[in-house]
Amino acid sequence: MAHLPHGRKLNFAAGPSALPLDVLQKAQSEMLNFNGTGISVMEMSHRSADFTEILTQAINNLQDLLDIPSNYKVLFVQGGGTGQFAAVAMNLMRLKPNHSADYFVTGTWSQKAAKEAEKYGKVNYVLPHTKQFKGVPHVNHWNLDNDASYIYYCANETVHGVEFQEPPSHNPDIPIVADMSSNILSKELDISKYGVIYFGAQKNVGPAGVTVVIIREDLLGRAMPSTPAVLDYKILAANNSLYNTPPCYGIYMCGLVFEWLKTHGGIETTAEKSNLKSSALYDIIDNSNEFYHCAVDKEHRSRMNVTFRIGGSNGNENLEKKFLEEAQNLHMIQLKGHRSVGGIRASLYNAVPVEHALKLADFMKDFQRRFGEPEA
Known part of the structure; x- marks a missing residue:
């Protein structure tokens, strides 16, 4: 993955969180x-x-x-x-x-x-x-x-x-x-x-x-x-x-x-981008054959904070650790879930560009390809 301007990272922090680079x-x-x-x-x-x-x-x-x-x-x-x-x-x-x-x-x-x-x-x-x-x-x-x-x-x-x-x-x-x-x-x-x-x-x-x-x-x-x-x-x-x-x-x-x-288009634009970003991740989760598991009911899933486990509903700590390490190497930071629940959390606030969410989505697909269970 190419380096971002000014040595910046892809910041998925839950808060304090990303701010727009222009700002x-x-x-x-x-x-x-x-x-x-x-x-x-x-x-x-x-x-x-x-x-x-x-x-x-x-x-x-x-x-x-x-x-x-x-x-x-x-x-x-x-x-x-x-x-x-x-x-x-x-x-x-x-x-x-x-x-x-x-x-x-x-x-x-x-x-x-x-x-x-x-x-x-x-x-x-x-x-x-x-x-x-x-x-x-x-x-x-x-x-x-x-x-x-x-x-x-x-x-x-x-x-x-x-x-x-x-x-x-x-x-x-x-x-x-x-x-x-x-x-x-x-x-x-x-x-x-x-x-x-x-x-x-x-x-x-x-x-x-x-x-x-x-x-x-x-x-x-x-x-x-x-x-x-x-x-x-x-x-x-x-x-x-x-x-x-x-x-x-x-x-x-x-x-x-x-x-x-x-x-940059006001709330109409941020709403559209929020849906694009969160849908990109949830689509991968829902089509991962439970390699990625989101415990939240679909109708109440957050567009801002996508939470999931890797390797089943209870999570595989070794896989999750590996995921975080590889993400860090790709300049994707602060993806670790809250200490009270564990797992992974990708926060997709307004300042997180759509392309950053899509890069995370691509990484998730590649990670499953390499570490997921082979299809029957």
């Missing part, structure tokens, strides 16, 4: 002297006119990309998705008198979110308990509470590779909260269906350290009295994300990614 090069060119200011964005006051322009443009571009209605606020915060596990509950759990919320637990991250929320109110687990996250059980198995303050789900579970293709059906009078850290900007969204959407930047948007919250205005001002100011959505919105010093450089990088997405 990195632009940031590099502006590192020492941003827009004639004589300083880096890293050195810039968050109260300055120059940073205000960076923040405003980032918000405007995100609003354009997602067609965000005017009655929603866009906030840039810190603390990652894990910080939002608490922030969501502290801001919304008291929307109704019984201080409870419905949680769909379909993987590691929604499981952690539910556990965190239990500190601030009652958590109703909508789905039957399971240790094997393979999809979303049929609606007949759901246990929704019409008195819930909100409904919470993780749109894409990066560890197990489970993705909701549509938001779960629910009582429209109850606001729905979605963690979209790993699939935001990868397909069209109707923002009006949600009360809150949040996403850590480090998968599809930018570097680690900044999280974006999109919240409907009528949900502001409902926080528990004990909510820290830096987690109170009303305070953050009133101060345009500048209540405290925000992650300035991370916001700048997110803004560059939003510009890049707009100039």
Whole structure:
């Protein structure tokens, strides 16, 4: 395989993950002297006119990309998705008198979110308990509470590779909260269906350290009295994300990614490419006679994180080690599955080019040809 420009690798990391090369090069060119200011964005006051322009443009571009209605606020915060596990509950759990919320637990991250929320109110687990996250059980198995303050789900579970293709059906009078850290900007969204959407930047948007919250205005001002100011959505919105010093450089990088997405066809294009990339791998998995095995139900397979074992459903550790070693030699990196589940995980976020996914697909076919069981 030919070497990539600048000694770059084919990066299939689950997060922090690949960023567009164009974005990195632009940031590099502006590192020492941003827009004639004589300083880096890293050195810039968050109260300055120059940073205000960076923040405003980032918000405007995100609003354009997602067609965000005017009655929603866009906030840039810190603390990652894990910080939002608490922030969501502290801001919304008291929307109704019984201080409870419905949680769909379909993987590691929604499981952690539910556990965190239990500190601030009652958590109703909508789905039957399971240790094997393979999809979303049929609606007949759901246990929704019409008195819930909100409904919470993780749109894409990066560890197990489970993705909701549509938001779960629910009582429209109850606001729905979605963690979209790993699939935001990868397909069209109707923002009006949600009360809150949040996403850590480090998968599809930018570097680690900044999280974006999109919240409907009528949900502001409902926080528990004990909510820290830096987690109170009303305070953050009133101060345009500048209540405290925000992650300035991370916001700048997110803004560059939003510009890049707009100039490369927007969400319609990213959705098309996401389908191409994931289909290329799943087609090989499904036609491998179980040499490659994906445990996730087909209708809930993630387009962002393709998880699989090699050598059968339980995996052959020697084959998987060999696969990772050979991939590394071909400049394909960070394909090892999450430590809690093992196996292989190929993350195909927006910044991963289609051709990189196709090169991985070619390698998978060649690897099976050389190490798979001979046909009968």
